[in-house]
Amino acid sequence: MQTLEKEIIHRQFPQLEAPLLDELLKQSTLKVVAEGEEVMRSGQYITSTLLLLSGLLKIYREDDEGNEFLMYYLEPGNACALSMMCTARNEKSQIMAKAVTDVAVILVPSHLSELWLGKYKSWHNFVIASYRQRFEELLQTLDSIAFKGLDERLLFYLKRHVKVSGKQVRLSHQQIADELNSSREVISRLLKKLEQTGALTLHRNYLEVHDLGLV
Known part of the structure; x- marks a missing residue:
């Protein structure tokens, strides 16, 4: 020191x-x-x-x-x-x-x-x-x-991650699934729905959050 x-x-x-x-x-x-x-x-x-x-x-x-x-x-x-x-x-x-x-x-x-x-x-x-x-x-x-479905839990998770590390979330779908105790397929499907609303963009090795308030 x-x-x-x-x-x-x-x-x-x-x-x-x-x-x-x-x-x-x-x-x-x-x-x-x-x-x-x-x-x-x-x-x-x-x-x-x-x-x-x-x-x-x-x-x-x-x-x-x-x-x-x-x-x-x-x-x-x-x-x-x-x-x-x-x-x-x-x-x-x-x-x-x-x-x-x-x-x-x-x-x-x-x-x-x-x-x-x-x-x-x-x-x-x-x-x-x-x-x-x-x-x-x-x-x-x-x-x-306790009180929210997986789609809402995913939003909560992403908002918290953006708060501490910025709008580029450099986590794989499998890593997100592991932390939410879900499967990669389910998380990928929910992320795709979020992309369709314009809330984020999916890239090969990361996702870019635009506005989670759009959901």
Whole structure:
């Protein structure tokens, strides 16, 4: 962390006060992870709170057969609330975190995270805000599964993906199907219907979203 400029952290985490940023620089660890690699895995003891400095992380669960269930994406300037919870309770992780792009993460040791809750008001507020934001996202995900058909779930999925990574969705039909627990054939048929409405354009290796509000 000594080589990491304080200004970079301040730009991504402007809500943190100056003395806390100094401690963050001196006592935390910077880790760079390549695209496609795991940052956190299920069954692993979590000893550090994870802050995302750059890139995009996918937070998901995996069943016994290897099927993935997308929970949310983590963007720069965010913390993984679930890693905070596991760290505080000294519990094993029940989630997976994978780098969608090359990422840089800051790892805050558990004892510091606990200490800062009482020492720095900005850290306390940041942790509470992180919990609330992820809880709201998980509620939206649950609603999409429990109360919506597959076509509406696909729209919800695409809107969320566009929000974090832009209008070019570089995922195959099979990858989308896996994350929505459906088949490639069904997803391809639904995407074709969306293309016919003008909401998106299908390309060979990606799809380009135009206006999902047209649906």
